[in-house]
Amino acid sequence: MIAERLFQLRSRLLSNVTSFNHVLTSSSAKFCTSASRSNWQYPKTPGTDEYKGYIKYQFDTKNNPTKVLTNIELAERMSKIPLKNYRNFIIVAHVDHGKSTLSDRLLEITGVVDPEAPNKQVLDKLDVERERGITVKAQTVSMIYHYKGEDYLFHLVDSPGHVDFRLEVSRSYASCQGALLLVDASEGVKAQTVANFYLAYSMDLKLIPVINKVDLDTADVPRTEEQIESMFELSRNDIIHVSAKSGLNVKYLLPKIIENIPPPLHCRPDEPFRAQIVDSWYDSYLGVIMLINVADGSVKKGSKIVSFKTRQKYEVKEVGIMYPDRTPLPHLVAGQVAYIIPGIKDPNTVFVGDTLYEAGTSVEPLEGFEEPKPMVFVGAFPAQGTDFKKMEERLEHLFLNDRSVTLQHATSSALGQGWRLGFLGSLHASIFKERLEKEYGESLIITSPTVPYKVHYKDGREVTVSNPDDFPDSLKKTTISYFSEPYVDAFMSFPKEYVGKVMQLCTANRGEQEEIQYMSNDQVLMTYSIPTSQLIDDFFGKLKGITKGYASLDYEDAGYKPSDVYKLEILVNGESIDALSTVMHKSQIEKNSKEFVKRLKEFLRIQQFEVAIQAQANGKIVARETIRARRKDVLAKLHASDESRRKKLLVRQKEGKKLLRSIGKVKIPPQAYQSFLKAR
Numbered sequence: 001m002i003a004e005r006l007f008q009l010r011s012r013l014l015s016n017v018t019s020f021n022h023v024l025t026s027s028s029a030k031f032c033t034s035a036s037r038s039n040w041q042y043p044k045t046p047g048t049d050e051y052k053g054y055i056k057y058q059f060d061t062k063n064n065p066t067k068v069l070t071n072i073e074l075a076e077r078m079s080k081i082p083l084k085n086y087r088n089f090i091i092v093a094h095v096d097h098g099k100s101t102l103s104d105r106l107l108e109i110t111g112v113v114d115p116e117a118p119n120k121q122v123l124d125k126l127d128v129e130r131e132r133g134i135t136v137k138a139q140t141v142s143m144i145y146h147y148k149g150e151d152y153l154f155h156l157v158d159s160p161g162h163v164d165f166r167l168e169v170s171r172s173y174a175s176c177q178g179a180l181l182l183v184d185a186s187e188g189v190k191a192q193t194v195a196n197f198y199l200a201y202s203m204d205l206k207l208i209p210v211i212n213k214v215d216l217d218t219a220d221v222p223r224t225e226e227q228i229e230s231m232f233e234l235s236r237n238d239i240i241h242v243s244a245k246s247g248l249n250v251k252y253l254l255p256k257i258i259e260n261i262p263p264p265l266h267c268r269p270d271e272p273f274r275a276q277i278v279d280s281w282y283d284s285y286l287g288v289i290m291l292i293n294v295a296d297g298s299v300k301k302g303s304k305i306v307s308f309k310t311r312q313k314y315e316v317k318e319v320g321i322m323y324p325d326r327t328p329l330p331h332l333v334a335g336q337v338a339y340i341i342p343g344i345k346d347p348n349t350v351f352v353g354d355t356l357y358e359a360g361t362s363v364e365p366l367e368g369f370e371e372p373k374p375m376v377f378v379g380a381f382p383a384q385g386t387d388f389k390k391m392e393e394r395l396e397h398l399f400l401n402d403r404s405v406t407l408q409h410a411t412s413s414a415l416g417q418g419w420r421l422g423f424l425g426s427l428h429a430s431i432f433k434e435r436l437e438k439e440y441g442e443s444l445i446i447t448s449p450t451v452p453y454k455v456h457y458k459d460g461r462e463v464t465v466s467n468p469d470d471f472p473d474s475l476k477k478t479t480i481s482y483f484s485e486p487y488v489d490a491f492m493s494f495p496k497e498y499v500g501k502v503m504q505l506c507t508a509n510r511g512e513q514e515e516i517q518y519m520s521n522d523q524v525l526m527t528y529s530i531p532t533s534q535l536i537d538d539f540f541g542k543l544k545g546i547t548k549g550y551a552s553l554d555y556e557d558a559g560y561k562p563s564d565v566y567k568l569e570i571l572v573n574g575e576s577i578d579a580l581s582t583v584m585h586k587s588q589i590e591k592n593s594k595e596f597v598k599r600l601k602e603f604l605r606i607q608q609f610e611v612a613i614q615a616q617a618n619g620k621i622v623a624r625e626t627i628r629a630r631r632k633d634v635l636a637k638l639h640a641s642d643e644s645r646r647k648k649l650l651v652r653q654k655e656g657k658k659l660l661r662s663i664g665k666v667k668i669p670p671q672a673y674q675s676f677l678k679a680r
């Protein structure tokens with residue numbers, strides 16, 4: 001069976017679990033029978049299905065808000081909700097399958113936001129998220145829902161769907177007990193749905209399958225049901241069909257969550273305070289704001305707390321829930337995922353995954369989170385006229401908000417003082433750059449992305465090199481035994497007619513086929529082992545291009561493999577430009593070296609002397625372009641018959657040029673590097 005084969009394939013994630021059967025429990029509710037499925041009539045406009053606000057906004061029958069709860073009323077109501085009525089859940093899905101839209105609907109149903117308000121995609125708070133329409137950071141929001149005479153407190157986490165943000169996703173999972181597994185009815189199960197399913201499954205979350213976008217004309221609900229059933233072994237009777245856009249059937253999700261997802265009963269309200277930092281961000285007035293998952297006890301304004309990692313003590317300034325914005329409360333209690341303002345101004349002292357505990361008590365730290373493992377590195381240098389110190393401060397603040405970025409100082413003889421940044425993937429890198437430019441209005445020169453290579457020495461040492469300029473020159477001159485590069489297992493799903501083209505693409509990218517499986521009659525899931533360096537070279541863009549946008553991609557680390565890689569250096573008049581060095585496979589040197597020297601020539605201004613632009617790999621010059629000298633007409637004002645003077649002037653000009661060449665360094669303005677790097 002496909003599920004069993006996938007089970008083996010992803011066994012790394014599943015080491016602690018043995019059976020699929022407990023994924024969904026005690027669910028007998030059936031929202032659409034097979035018989036009624038063929039005659040579905042979906043309302044096309046929002047509001048035609050039943051919306052009922054319960055808490056902040058209460059609505060009359062025409063959906064007009066009639067009452068807005070004050071913070072005091074909200075706090076009072078919350079304080080009466082017992083731990084057994086808490087539900088912490090996440091929505092997991094492939095990118096664009098509708099997580100944020102569904103979150104909006106849930107917030108409307110529970111009265112956290114006004115359904116009439118135009119401000120949708122409440123959880124996509126960053127500008128870049130709204131503009132690109134994708135979630136970058138995990139967001140959390142609390143809701144109160146009244147069901148069978150009792151209030152329930154929900155903490156919903158909207159996590160990013162893209163492969164690069166896996167760390168954010170797994171962090172969010174750690175604070176939840178269940179998940180809505182959301183699948184787009186027209187696209188069906190995609191590579192990322194599979195990856196997210198296994199991640200959620202391996203973390204023991206209870207899963208509720210949901211098919212979204214059933215309002216689309218292209219929706220193929222029976223096919224999607226079949227995929228969910230065969231890939232995840234979840235019964236089709238348990239699947240809820242919704243349109244997050246129109247709101248259809250969304251109201252059935254909340255009771256389903258209450259009945260299927262367990263409360264965080266491992267939390268201990270009567271013990272001293274202990275919590276884990278799930279996320280953190282910086283506010284220029286309030287300093288660091290932390291999102292915490294309270295495991296034990298309670299915390300309030302004035303509480304003295306300590307960081308397990310740094311042993312620093314803080315006095316809490318404010319606590320509260322995200323509702324959907326920061327809403328202060330008198331105290332937070334065990335089981336809640338909420339915010340805390342500890343009055344910290346230095347973001348460097350805050351670590352996601354760290355345990356906070358009540359001062360004066362001795363506690364065990366909570367299990368930390370996986371450390372970020374950067375897959376892509378770039379050099380970043382402030383563009384001309386940018387203050388290094390100020391830029392660094394801003395980077396640190398941004399870094400606090402995205403702990404999956406690593407940051408180190410770096411110096412380039414071409415570009416001066418800067419940083420080496422590590423990202424989880426190329427989309428992560430490009431989004432971070434965009435965030436810097438958008439949110440801080442700064443411009444940076446970013447060097448070409450590279451992956452970390454390993455140098456294996458004959459004496460057994462192993463050194464990881466993430467800056468191409470530090471990569472050793474040649475195998476012969478050193479005591480090096482061999483080099484190796486990182487690989488990923490790439491999971492690609494697409495319609496079967498593209499199998500040939502995708503195989504060609506993977507082979508051209510040095511991929512080796514591992515597995516090919518049919519998810520349904522027309523969908524294929526193919527697994528290839530591919531060098532990470534090829535993956536970050538817009539592999540996904542190319543894959544989408546050849547499959548007319550139908551392919552989806554996910555990947556996981558697959559360790560290092562020996563490789564014939566070389567450093568490719570660019571020399572300008574014999575001098576290596578450190579910022580332009582790259583490491584690449586032997587098979588790519590010839591094509592790339594020619595292209596690089598040609599392109600750099602376009603961006604260098606003509607000098608008074610000849611300039612040689614060369615590419616060097618493994619100690620040999622492999623490509624060259626020459627910029628001819630600008631020749632000043634020294635004879636212009638001379639009389640034609642003055643032969644000896646003419647000769648003298650030409651000799652002097654030649655000598656002058658020689659001198660310039662020997663002492664002359666080519667002055668390359670940073671803009672030339674910027675244009676060259678952008679063009680690449």
Ligand SMILES: Nc1nc2c(ncn2[C@@H]2O[C@H](COP(=O)(O)OP(=O)(O)OP(=O)(O)O)[C@@H](O)[C@H]2O)c(=O)[nH]1
Binds near residue numbers: 093095160246
């Ligand atoms: N027709 C239709 N469109 C929907 C539905 N749900 C979401 N969409 C649209 O699908 C697109 C993606 O929705 P989002 O909610 O941003 O998806 P997401 O999963 O949060 O995306 P990421 O954050 O990038 O992973 C948007 O254009 C939505 O308007 C639905 O039920 N029906």
